[in-house]
Amino acid sequence: MAQPKPPARTSLRVVSDTESCYPDWETVYADNAIWVYRMIVRRIGNVPDAEDLTADVFLAALRPLRTTATVAQVRGYLRAITRTVLAAHWRQTMGCEITSIDDVPDVPHEAEHAVDSAAQQVHRVLAALPDNYRRILELRFLQGRSIKESASQMGVSVANAKLLQHRALRLAATLCEKDER
C-alpha cells in the first residue's frame, strides 16, 4: 500500500506565485496554517483559544474549498473565514469584538506588517509610561515573569506590584486608545 504523502509544512509560503493553484488541500494547509494561527493568536492572546479557532477556520474552510481556486483566492477566503470566526468568538464570549481583523486585501504580507505595526504601537505606549509602570508591564507581559518575581525584581511588595500592574494597564489602555485615534 502506498504511504500517504507526508505534509510539507516547514515554510510559511510554499507557493510564491499567487495566480497559480494549490495542488491539494495539504499544500493549502502547509502554506497557510502558520500565518492564520499567528493572525489569531495576536488578537486572542492565549494559546488554547488560538488553537481552537485555527482549527475552526480550517475545518470550515477545507470542506467547500476548490483547489482550482488560485493561491490569492484561497488566502483571501481563509482570511475572510478567520475574520468571521474571530468576530463570532468575541461576540460569543465577551459580547463585543475586543479585537478584529482589518478588511485589508494584502493577505500574504499581513503577518509581517501586523507584527511591525503592533510592536511599534506597544513600544510607543510603553515609552510614554512612567518608569515603574513600564517596568511592571515589561516584566509581566513581555518577559512572562510571575507577580512574585516581578515584585522582587522591582523591590516592592506583591500587593504593590499588583496595584502597579492594574494602574499601568489602565494608563496603557488609555494611551493605546488615543494612539489609535
Added chain:
Amino acid sequence: MNARGLRRYIDDLLDGRRPRPFVADGFEAAQIRTAIELRAARTASDAPNEHFLTDLHRRLTARIPGVHDTPDPLNGPHATRRQVVVAASAAALAGGAGIVAGAATERVTRDGHSHAESPSMQPADGSWQVVAASADVPAGVMYPFDVGSVVGFVRQVNGQPEAISGVCTHQGCRLWFDQPLDQLRCPCHSTSFSPTGQVLSHLLPIAPDPLPRLEVREQDASIQVFVAENPPTEPA
C-alpha cells in the same frame, strides 16, 4: 464595571490559560485589548506549537473525504477532478461510516423501509459489523460501541435500531452519554446533542453540525452497523 472579572481575565491571559469571559464595559474591553497586544509583543509568542500543527493536520486528514487520494500519475483530466476537495455533507465528515452510511440511511428513511440488506441498498465498499447483542440494547438504553474506525451509539426506537456517530462534529472529540439529562455531551467544548444527533446547546462561535446517522440493522439477535472502507490510497 466588573473589576474582578477583568483581573481574573488578565491573570488567565498572563498564565497562558483560556480566559474566563465576563461582561466588560468599554474601558475594560480596551484594557483587555491592550493586554493582548502586550502579550503578543512577547518574543516568539506567536509561533504555533508543532504538535498542534501535526495534530490538526491529522484531524483534517481524518475528517475530510478524499484526502487519502494520490494524484493520478498520468496527470490527465481525472487528476484535476480527484484533487478537488469536495464539499461534503456533515454525514460525510464525522464518522468513518458517514460517507456511505449517512446517505444510505437517508434513503432508507425516505422510502419507509429498513431493508438495509437489500441489494439495492448495499453500499459498495464496507461491511456490516456487530456492535452489540440485541439483548444488550433494550428500549431506553443508549448503548456505546467502538469498532475501531467508527465510534457511536445504538438504541432501539419503536423496536427498530438507530445508530449515530459518537464523535463530535466540531473537532472530533469523543462524546459521552449523560443518562440523567438524556444527552450526548462533548468533553472538549461543552456541546450537547440529543439522542437523535441534533445540537441541543453549544458555546462555539459557529453551531456544529448534527451528528450523522449510521446505517444499522438487526440480524441474528445482534445489532450491526455498516462500516465503510477507507478510500483507496493506491494511485489510480
